[in-house]
Amino acid sequence: MSSPQNVYTVSQITAYVKSLFAEDLLLGDVWLSGEVSGFTQASSGHCYFTLKDANAVLRAVIWRTQANRMALPRNGDQVIAHGSISVYEAGGQYQLYVDRLEAAGVGRLWLEFERLKARLEAEGLFDPARKRIIPPRPVRLGVATSATAAALHDILRTLAARFPLVEVILAATPVQGADAPPGIVAAIQALNRWSAGREPLDALILARGGGSIEELWAFNDERVARAIVASAVPVITGVGHETDFTIADFAADLRAPTPTGAATLATPDRRELSATVRALAASAQALMTARLAASRSDVDVLAYRLGRQAPTLRIARDRQRVDDLGRRGALATAVRLRSARERLESHRLRLAALDPTAVLSRGYAIVTMPDGAVVSSTAQVSPGDALTVRVADGTFGAVAQTIDDGR
Amino acid sequence: MSDEKSFEYLYRELEDTIRKLESGDLPLAESLALFEQGTKLAEQCNALLDNAELRVRQLTARPDGGLDVQPIEG
Numbered sequence: 001m002s003s004p005q006n007v008y009t010v011s012q013i014t015a016y017v018k019s020l021f022a023e024d025l026l027l028g029d030v031w032l033s034g035e036v037s038g039f040t041q042a043s044s045g046h047c048y049f050t051l052k053d054a055n056a057v058l059r060a061v062i063w064r065t066q067a068n069r070m071a072l073p074r075n076g077d078q079v080i081a082h083g084s085i086s087v088y089e090a091g092g093q094y095q096l097y098v099d100r101l102e103a104a105g106v107g108r109l110w111l112e113f114e115r116l117k118a119r120l121e122a123e124g125l126f127d128p129a130r131k132r133i134i135p136p137r138p139v140r141l142g143v144a145t146s147a148t149a150a151a152l153h154d155i156l157r158t159l160a161a162r163f164p165l166v167e168v169i170l171a172a173t174p175v176q177g178a179d180a181p182p183g184i185v186a187a188i189q190a191l192n193r194w195s196a197g198r199e200p201l202d203a204l205i206l207a208r209g210g211g212s213i214e215e216l217w218a219f220n221d222e223r224v225a226r227a228i229v230a231s232a233v234p235v236i237t238g239v240g241h242e243t244d245f246t247i248a249d250f251a252a253d254l255r256a257p258t259p260t261g262a263a264t265l266a267t268p269d270r271r272e273l274s275a276t277v278r279a280l281a282a283s284a285q286a287l288m289t290a291r292l293a294a295s296r297s298d299v300d301v302l303a304y305r306l307g308r309q310a311p312t313l314r315i316a317r318d319r320q321r322v323d324d325l326g327r328r329g330a331l332a333t334a335v336r337l338r339s340a341r342e343r344l345e346s347h348r349l350r351l352a353a354l355d356p357t358a359v360l361s362r363g364y365a366i367v368t369m370p371d372g373a374v375v376s377s378t379a380q381v382s383p384g385d386a387l388t389v390r391v392a393d394g395t396f397g398a399v400a401q402t403i404d405d406g407r
Numbered sequence: 408m409s410d411e412k413s414f415e416y417l418y419r420e421l422e423d424t425i426r427k428l429e430s431g432d433l434p435l436a437e438s439l440a441l442f443e444q445g446t447k448l449a450e451q452c453n454a455l456l457d458n459a460e461l462r463v464r465q466l467t468a469r470p471d472g473g474l475d476v477q478p479i480e481g
Contacts, residue, residue, distance in 0.1 A: 139413045147465070156463060165414050165459035169476060171466045190466050194474055270456045277418070277456070280425050281449035287428040288442040291435065 011089070018087035021094065027085040031111060032096065033104060034058070034081070036073040047072065051081060051096065058085075060096040070101050080107025109213055113220050117247055120222070125229050126250045132234040134254055135202045137268055140167040142191035142204030142233060144184060147172035151209040151238075151259040158263035163270050169194060169201065175208040180218030185227040188235070195233050203266055204231070206248060207238040207259035219246035228252055238262025360392035367398075378405040414455045421448040 008016075021027050034051035041047045045064030050057045060081065062070070073079050082100035087093070102110055120126065141159070145151050147170065159166060171190045173183035184206065195201040206228070208219065218224065219239050228235045228251040237252040238259040249255040256262035360366070367375040368388045375381060385400040424445040428438060464476035 135415075137415050137418060139415050156461065160461040164461040165455055166461070168461065168463040169466060170463060170479065190468070190474060194466060194476075198474070273418075274453055274456050277421065277449050277452045280421055281446060284425055284428055284442055284445040284449070287425070288438065291428075291433075291438045 014087065014089045014092070017094075018089065021086050030083065030085060030096075032058070032081050032083075033107070034079065036077045036079055037075050039073060039075050041067070041072070049073070049075075051079070058096050059088075059093055060098055062098045062101070066099050073101060073103075078104035080104055080111065106213060109217065113213075113247070116220065116222060116225075117250065120225055120247065120251070125225060130229075131253045134234055134236065134266060137163075137273070138166050138202035138266060140169065140199055140201050141266055142169050142171060142195070142201045143207065144171045144173055144187035144191060144204060145207040145259070146175045149175065149209055151175075151207045154209075154258075154260045155205060155207060155238075155263040158260050159267060162264065163267035163273075165270075166267060167199075169199070174218075176211070176215050176218055181221035181223045184218060184221075184224050188227045188231050192232055201233045203234045203236055203253075205236050205238060205259070205262045205266060206252070207262055208240065209259060210241040210244070216240050216244060216246055219248040221247070224248050225251040236262045236266055360390070366390040378403050414452060417448055417452050417455070421445060421452060424448060 032051060034053050037050050037052055037057075039047065039049040045067060047062040047067050049060050051060050052058070060083075062072075080102050081096065081098050083096050083098040085094055085096050088095050101107075124130075143152065143155055145155070152170070156168065159168065169191065171187035173187040174180045175184070188204065188206065191201060191204050206219075208216065216239060219237075225247045228237075228248060234253040235251075236254045236256060237246070237249045238256040238261050239246050239248060240258070242257040244257075245255075254265055256265050366389075368390070369375060369380065370386055370388075373380070375387065381387070381400045381403060383400055383403060387398045387400055388395050389398050424441050427433070428441050428445065433441070463479050465479050467475050467477055469475055
């Protein structure tokens with residue numbers, strides 16, 4: 001029992017109680033189920049009600065900003081609410097400050113969803129590092145969805161418009177109801193078996209059109225999540241509408257908001273691809289043109305260099321030297337002339353040895369008699385004579401026919 | 408259908424051919440051959456893109472547990 005020395009004010013004690021609530025982890029983040037009663041909404045927009053069960057009641061408040069974002073309950077509704085419990089000093093009451101409210105059935109599903117998501121995430125199933133890249137130009141895609149629902153039609157129509165050369169393998173499965181999770185698992189596994197054993201799949205699309213949380217529930221099934229993670233073929237999900245996120249979406253390699261979105265993410269647009277192909281062809285053309293231009297100038301350079309070495313040029317130089325020498329004295333000149341002539345002769349022979357190939361490659365031929373004499377006149381040849389014709393890369397035999405000596 | 412003639416194969420060959428042409432140090436004859444090959448590949452790619460029709464087949468389970476496919480309407 002406290003002594004009169006420790007006399008607290010009401011405010012102090014209330015603040016103390018409030019701090020006890022504030023320190024409590026559970027009370028700061030709690031889910032509750034109960035029945036709504038005494039619900040009112042004040043002109044301020046704030047809502048006040050009580051949550052009750054057989055043995056207890058709890059005052060609850062929804063602030064205007066939260067209230068605007070939710071469907072408000074009615075008296076008698078069984079709900080699941082989320083929020084924090086704290087103390088309202090002026091009223092001397094503890095209250096639940098509500099930030100989320102669901103109808104009981106749906107609320108329970110949401111709780112399950114949150115729990116499973118947290119558990120699988122902790123296991124690492126949603127780890128971004130394990131997600132695989134989808135090939136940009138798939139050869140073959142798998143599709144796991146209902147054979148009769150609109151989602152399949154939407155996917156096929158999108159694929160046909162964007163990238164009709166892709167091949168599609170459909171594994172049909174129920175996508176809602178109790179049969180759906182095992183059906184989806186079987187479909188994913190069948191597509192994987194086909195991919196491994198018969199024809200490789202670049203990716204598979206797991207899809208279902210829009211629906212309520214109950215209708216999409218199969219995609220929050222743990223078995224489906226594990227089948228997606230175990231799939232050797234990368235998985236793209238397209239389930240429900242834009243704002244729906246299922247466990248399957250977190251487990252997938254890539255999530256699209258809808259079935260059509262999944263087909264779009266899986267494929268390139270053929271018009272863009274066609275433009276790229278044309279651009280590649282154009283760049284080949286440009287490269288070739290540049291290459292040809294470069295090679296022509298290479299030939300020019302070579303020809304110039306050869307020209308500077310050519311025997312004809314050296315002969316011209318030597319001729320000039322001979323002329324120079326001629327001006328200088330008879331004996332010396334005679335000696336020099338002789339050696340110059342010898343040099344000329346050796347150059348001429350070298351030229352004779354070198355030039356014929358160049359001449360021959362231009363289409364000229366050397367014709368010889370059987371005894372090897374070079375034919376340079378029609379006088380050497382009679383009709384019926386066997387001749388040898390030498391061209392740039394070899395020889396062949398010929399027989400002289402009519403002779404025309406131009407007279 | 409052999410994956411050899413697939414669009415993906417042809418497209419990659421085309422990219423490869425351009426890369427080789429870009430690398431520069433090639434004899435003229437080889438450049439010309441690559442250029443012809445590149446042009447042909449581009450034509451084949453665009454023909455596939457323009458003329459393709461979506462081919463859809465459905466997996467079916469055989470009694471022995473094996474898998475088959477059957478064509479279905481797109």
